[in-house]
Amino acid sequence: MLRGLLALMLTVTFVATAYAQDANTPDREATGGAQTLEDIMARQRGEEVDNSFRSEATGDPDSAAGIASQLGTLGGASDPELWRGLRFGSADVTASNNGPAATTLIQDGGMKWLRFREGPLLEYGGYLLFLTVALLAIFLLIRGRIRIDGEKTGRTLTRFKAIERFGHWLLAGSFILLGLTGLVSLFGRKVLIPAFGHESFSVLALGSKWVHNNVSWAFMLGLVMVFVMWVLHNLPDRTDLHWLRKGGGIFSDDHPPAKKFNAGQKLIFWSVIVLGSSISLSGLALLFPFEINMFAASFAKMNSFGISEALGLGQLRETLAPHEEMQYAQLWHAIVSFVLIAIIFAHIYIGTVGMEGAYDAMGSGEVEEQWAREHHSIWAEEELAKARNAPESATPAE
Numbered sequence: 001m002l003r004g005l006l007a008l009m010l011t012v013t014f015v016a017t018a019y020a021q022d023a024n025t026p027d028r029e030a031t032g033g034a035q036t037l038e039d040i041m042a043r044q045r046g047e048e049v050d051n052s053f054r055s056e057a058t059g060d061p062d063s064a065a066g067i068a069s070q071l072g073t074l075g076g077a078s079d080p081e082l083w084r085g086l087r088f089g090s091a092d093v094t095a096s097n098n099g100p101a102a103t104t105l106i107q108d109g110g111m112k113w114l115r116f117r118e119g120p121l122l123e124y125g126g127y128l129l130f131l132t133v134a135l136l137a138i139f140l141l142i143r144g145r146i147r148i149d150g151e152k153t154g155r156t157l158t159r160f161k162a163i164e165r166f167g168h169w170l171l172a173g174s175f176i177l178l179g180l181t182g183l184v185s186l187f188g189r190k191v192l193i194p195a196f197g198h199e200s201f202s203v204l205a206l207g208s209k210w211v212h213n214n215v216s217w218a219f220m221l222g223l224v225m226v227f228v229m230w231v232l233h234n235l236p237d238r239t240d241l242h243w244l245r246k247g248g249g250i251f252s253d254d255h256p257p258a259k260k261f262n263a264g265q266k267l268i269f270w271s272v273i274v275l276g277s278s279i280s281l282s283g284l285a286l287l288f289p290f291e292i293n294m295f296a297a298s299f300a301k302m303n304s305f306g307i308s309e310a311l312g313l314g315q316l317r318e319t320l321a322p323h324e325e326m327q328y329a330q331l332w333h334a335i336v337s338f339v340l341i342a343i344i345f346a347h348i349y350i351g352t353v354g355m356e357g358a359y360d361a362m363g364s365g366e367v368e369e370q371w372a373r374e375h376h377s378i379w380a381e382e383e384l385a386k387a388r389n390a391p392e393s394a395t396p397a398e
């Protein structure tokens with residue numbers, strides 16, 4: 001009796017599922033099994049379309065419509081077969097050019113990529129930058145400039161040597177150029193062409209592309225220099241927890257102790273290193289098309305570690321056409337750049353208008369002793385102790 005009931009339930013479930021699937025599958029009889037307008041429109045809207053009815057139907061000429069039958073207008077037996085093969089990468093293509101993507105003649109990621117690039121990427125990226133500037137302006141209005149509280153001593157401490165300042169400005173100067181020229185390329189079609197016309201934009205676009213491609217090397221060099229020079233000072237330690245608990249003393253007159261870099265600066269440092277490396281890698285993938293393919297492999301890792309499921313992305317695709325690799329590289333490059341530009345806005349704010357005495361550290365390299373005592377007390381003490389001991393150790397032993 002129980003077994004009978006179970007069998008009945010299973011049958012009902014299967015029938016219901018099969019019915020549900022049938023209801024969602026377009027009737028392709030009229031097209032002889034080919035795509036329907038419904039399929040095409042769904043794909044253009046960026047929806048997921050199950051292509052298996054086509055991708056699994058290659059390699060069998062008999063499944064194509066005969067040239068002489070009523071569906072002859074759809075093409076001869078070989079044509080739909082060939083196009084399906086080209087479309088799903090199973091056709092035997094020989095190209096005179098031996099480039100890595102030369103034999104992939106059709107891929108369908110382009111429309112989705114273009115829509116995302118000219119839609120959400122521009123919109124949300126623009127909002128992010130605008131909002132960051134607005135928040136910093138509000139913060140300045142509420143908090144005002146962080147002043148040096150104590151009496152200035154007139155004495156200075158050396159904060160950064162010439163080579164450190166060179167590394168910083170190489171990184172900063174190139175980042176600013178890359179950010180500006182990158183934004184010119186991204187906002188060109190949507191904003192700059194309508195505003196200034198094709199002629200002026202073409203000059204700007206050519207110049208921007210040249211600067212962007214070539215200055216990228218200076219950014220990578222600056223990134224390596226800054227990493228090597230400052231990594232040891234940016235390893236997290238216990239003082240950071242205390243500094244963070246006190247909110248860096250930003251909203252109080254408290255000055256939590258800090259070493260050479262406080263926890264806020266360490267966060268900036270690691271953001272620059274991690275996001276800057278990721279931007280560099282995806283930039284290299286764009287600079288050398290089809291040579292560096294990392295997305296299919298990364299998606300496979302994310303699937304196997306369960307990261308994609310945890311992020312609610314489901315199973316990510318593990319096979320990508322070379323062009324799709326490039327499309328993902330472009331999107332990733334731009335998204336991570338937007339995030340880093342927003343972080344750098346905050347960094348520039350605190351290094352200039354936000355805090356009295358901070359700019360000197362990267363300008364002349366010399367900071368007011370009182371500034372150092374207030375913002376980097378542990379480091380200041382160490383430096384002062386070194387200075388006190390220096391003359392004694394310099395005296396030759398009798």
Ligand code: HEM
Nearest residue numbers: 171172175176265268269272344348351352358359361362
């Ligand atoms: C006009 C632009 C910029 C100004 C005025 C500026 C200013 C400064 C100053 C004053 C410091 C030293 C802070 C201290 O003594 O404690 C510093 C440090 C640093 N800067 Fe910049 N900077 C600029 C752009 C950039 C850019 C574009 C990057 C990276 C892409 C960058 C990365 C760093 C890093 C990693 C540090 C060390 C950590 C830190 O102090 O936060 N800077 N900058």
